[in-house]
Amino acid sequence: MDERRRTPWEQRMETPLSLAALLFLASYAIRVLGHGLPQAVRDACLAVTAAAWAVFALDFAVRWRHSGKGLSFVHRHWLDAVVVVLPLLRPLQVVRTYDAVQRRHEQPRLSLHARVATYAGMSALLLGFAASLAMYQVERGRPHATIHTFGDSVWWACSTLSTVGYGDMVPVTPVGRLVAVALMACGLALLGAITGSFSSWMFQVFRRDGDERPPGNFPGAP
Structure with missing residues (x-):
C-alpha cells in the first residue's frame, strides 16, 4: 500500500x-x-x-x-x-492499537524489556479469556467432557498458557483441540518473548556492572 x-x-x-x-x-x-x-x-x-x-x-x-x-x-x-x-x-488488536497510539503521541515509554513484559501480559489475559470462552462453549455438556464450568475452562487456559499442562482437564471435541493447539502455540510464543527479554535485561545489567567496576575490584586483581 x-x-x-x-x-x-x-x-x-x-x-x-x-x-x-x-x-x-x-x-x-x-x-x-x-x-x-x-x-x-x-x-x-x-x-x-x-x-x-x-x-x-x-x-x-x-x-x-x-x-x-x-x-x-x-x-x-x-x-x-x-x-x-x-x-x-x-x-490482540487492543494491544496493537495501544502501542500505535503511544508511538504516535510520543507518550513516555517504558524500556524495551518492560514493554515486552507488559504487552505479553496483556496478550496473555486477552487470549486466555477468549480461549476460556471458546473452550467452555464447545466442551460444555459433551460426552466424557472434563470441562463442565467456565471456571474449569479458565483453569485449563491458565495451565495451557503457562505451558504447565496438568492434564486434569483436556478437550474432547475436535474444535476444542484446535483451540488448545492455538493456545499452546501462543503460550510458547509469549513465554519465549518474556524469557528472551528477561535474559537480555540481565545480560545488560551484568555487562554494565562489569564496565563500571574499577579494575582493582575484580576477583584476583592485585
Whole structure:
C-alpha cells in the first residue's frame, strides 16, 4: 500500500478496530455465559459479533486492495489474515492499537524489556479469556467432557498458557483441540518473548556492572 494512503487509513481505523475487538469479546462472552438470557438478547449479541468481524474483514480488504500487491500482501501480513479468520486472536488488536497510539503521541515509554513484559501480559489475559470462552462453549455438556464450568475452562487456559499442562482437564471435541493447539502455540510464543527479554535485561545489567567496576575490584586483581 502506498504510504500516503496507508497511514491515514490505519490511523482512522485504530479506534474502530479496538472497539470492534472489545465489542466482539463482550458480545461473545454474553452469548456463552448468559444461558438464561432472552433469545432476542442473544440474537443481538450475535449481530454485534458478526459486525465486529465485518469491521476486521473490511479493514483487511481495503488495505489489500490499496496495496496493489496481490497475494504477496497476504504473505507479508499473514498475522492480519489469521486474525480475520480466527476469532481467538481478535482481542490482540487492543494491544496493537495501544502501542500505535503511544508511538504516535510520543507518550513516555517504558524500556524495551518492560514493554515486552507488559504487552505479553496483556496478550496473555486477552487470549486466555477468549480461549476460556471458546473452550467452555464447545466442551460444555459433551460426552466424557472434563470441562463442565467456565471456571474449569479458565483453569485449563491458565495451565495451557503457562505451558504447565496438568492434564486434569483436556478437550474432547475436535474444535476444542484446535483451540488448545492455538493456545499452546501462543503460550510458547509469549513465554519465549518474556524469557528472551528477561535474559537480555540481565545480560545488560551484568555487562554494565562489569564496565563500571574499577579494575582493582575484580576477583584476583592485585
